[in-house]
Amino acid sequence: MDTIIQPITTKAKRGPYRQHSDEFKRAAVARTLVAGASVSLIARELKINTNQLFSWRKRFGAETPVDGNALGRLMAVTVVDTPLAPAPVASAPPGVIVLSVGQAQLRLEGQVDAATLTLLLARLLP
Known part of the structure; x- marks a missing residue:
């Protein structure tokens, strides 16, 4: 009678999730917004998944300045429904x-x- 002995392997439990601060995430996103930057290479350097960095770009990308201009700045607009009145005669050319x-x-x-x-x-x- 032959006995086949196979080692029993169990998967190691996954460690705790890494928690990154918002400052770290914003800094990582800012690095990806530079012209010619590779998101994949930056993610590899930071030892994070590329998909994670892309989700941070969706979350923080709109508020990160690019070339000194803030993107995604909104301005409140109120639309008022007023009855049409005849246009006044303009004294200056339009x-x-x-x-x-x-x-x-x-x-x-x-x-x-x-x-x-x-x-x-x-x-x-x-």
Whole structure:
């Protein structure tokens, strides 16, 4: 009678999950946003999974500055339903104002009153 002896192997239990601080995550995301950076190489250097770094980019990428401009900055807008009134006769010829802040661009056509322009500039410019 032959006896086949095979060692019994059990999988080792997985260790505890690593916890990374938000500062570490933001720093890792900032490294990936540099032109020509490889997310895979950065993840390998930091000893984290590439998919984890991509999920951090979704979470923190919008608030990380690129070239000094903050991305994803939102501005409150209120839409008011007002009845249409006849347009006042403009004494000055209509013009076009184009305001560029970072990658955002605001184009105002026609006559713009000073109060509205002041409010827009106060909201858009830091």
